[in-house]
Amino acid sequence: MLKINNLHVKLEDEDKQILKGLTLEVPAGQVHAIMGPNGSGKSTLSYVLSGRDGYEVTEGEATLDGKSLLDMEPEERAAAGLFLAFQYPVEIPGVGNMTFLRTAVNAQRKARGEAELSSGEFLKAVRAKAAELQISPEMLKRPVNVGFSGGEKKRNEILQMAMLEPRMCIMDETDSGLDVDAMRLVADGVNALRDAGRSFLVITHYQRLLNHIQPDVVHIMADGCIVRSGGPELALEVEQNGYGDLLAEAG
């Protein structure tokens, strides 16, 4: 599904290389986790894949279902099935959560040549999914992420993901800031979406999330590269020993 090959990325306005030949493949239906020290480039990877400005790809490629992602506008990537749950979701005062979400859902459907959802259909779907994530109707009415607690913002990201039904979901530290119960809710939300045609790339610092969302593969990222890949046991190793030994081995 997602193939990243030898990706080199630097900042557009600065002579600073962040990704230095990153290679990674997430096949359809699989969950891959990325762990790695602060500043290793995990968020940068997720931004570059989803099309944020400010980065320059100097080498390598990234494809979704064989189509090059890097030439597409962010909204085209979304319509192609890519979704990023942000590490820091953005507040947008004066724009209702529901209006925003309905516009997004229907814009994607339109871009794919599918029929748009009527307000009735949309409302029904969003209410059901919000209830599962314990997002109150009052929160749905508020402006996008405004006045949401950290954990509420993260749950709102998962609500958007559930409504948009992307095929490639990237989650950047969605577990940070979540209490134990909220983490279970989020994990349940993700697990409900797991199927043979959908893949996940889960960026996290903690092994705990991976107890709830069982990954097929765990990657360790350091200084802009994947330095090691393995099974779920790799996450346990990080949790117990930190990155020191792993990086020494790789280096």
Place this chain on the structure above:
Amino acid sequence: MSDIAVKDMQVPQVSGTAKAPDALDQRLAALDLPKGAFAAARTDALARLRAMGLPGPRDEYWRYTDPRPFNAPEPAAIARIEGPDSPLFASRDKLTLVFVDGVFDPTASDDPTLDGIEITTLANPSGAEWAEGLFGTLEAAGQTPVRRPFAALNTAAARDGLLIRVTGKPAKPVHVLHRRAFDKADAIWHHLIRLEEGAELTLLETGSVGARSNAVIEADLAPGAKLHHIAAKRANDAKVGVSHLFARVAAGAVLKSFALAVNGTAMRQESFIDLIGDDAVAHVAAAVLGDGEEGPFHHDDTVFITHGALRGESRQVFKKVLKNGATGVFQGKILVKPGAQKTDGYQISQALLLDEASQFLAKPELEIYADDVKCSHGSTTGAIDEDALFYLRSRGVPRDRAIVFLVLSFLADALEEVEDEGLRDEINERLDAWLTGRGRA
């Protein structure tokens, strides 16, 4: 939004007006000065105007706005907008009074009888004895400390307008619907509104005004009265226009005025508000969308609020979205007189520039002669927040639509000043339609 620059120009006020007597003579010669009712007030206004003259190029109060389009004896013709009236507030139960080129059209209007309110017109003021001695006095009071010649011209020359006396709480809003007929209409109208003690009125204004317009509202609020004024002029219209709101707000009375303006070649909206009684409240706000693509865009909001009593509260919230070389101007002043303790004055003016060709010029001022007051002012100029734009686009919202969301987000604080949630939603809906090219605001 991100603040990329703050243009906060403190320019000393110069009271001298460079006179242009010839220009004034020509301007007056082109007018058909009305005779009859309010003759004394009109004569006084003409004398005031002659004494101050029209604003010249050196006039400090006109530093950011070129007065020439208003000084010219005749307006430039503009094409009429065809099609139905603006759908704004269409679903509301309201008493609609139609003005064509600034003149009341009784046949197109609703029957103006309504409990708690007396409505007559300037051209036909029979029964409005209450208006004698009031007409023109708030405008006259608003000539100090800064001269407002176009308001004096209006009092002298207005052909029509509403004389509204509110004694109770009428069951529905009064809606002034403007229409255009003549392509060179120089529409000059003057509304006088008196709210008696505890009376309440919602006044809506929509529609298209003349090729050039000059509007004055004098609003006199007795203790405990409440006036909610919402003006939402139509898009791509009112190419050249000046308007003045003069309000006197007595103890415990509340004035809320909101204006939506979409396009215009040269527009100036002045508000002059005197809080004369304790616990008086005045909020003025505007949301302005300016696009210079089809011709120059210039919009100036000039506000002067005087706190003259205890515990007054004033808010000024002005938001302008500018693109394709559009210019936005804001001059706002809060004057707190000696003894006006516990004043709470707030002023914010902000521009969202959608490109580098557009500009916002702001001159916020505070003048405070009391020691126990809370006053703040701020002015910012910013661009679209790239993080928010990316967030929306990453969800599949196309770039243009995402920018519309962010424009609405930017304007939200100004729209908050529309107290009635239903009216606010309707304005938002029209803005959205206009911004996405689905219709005229």
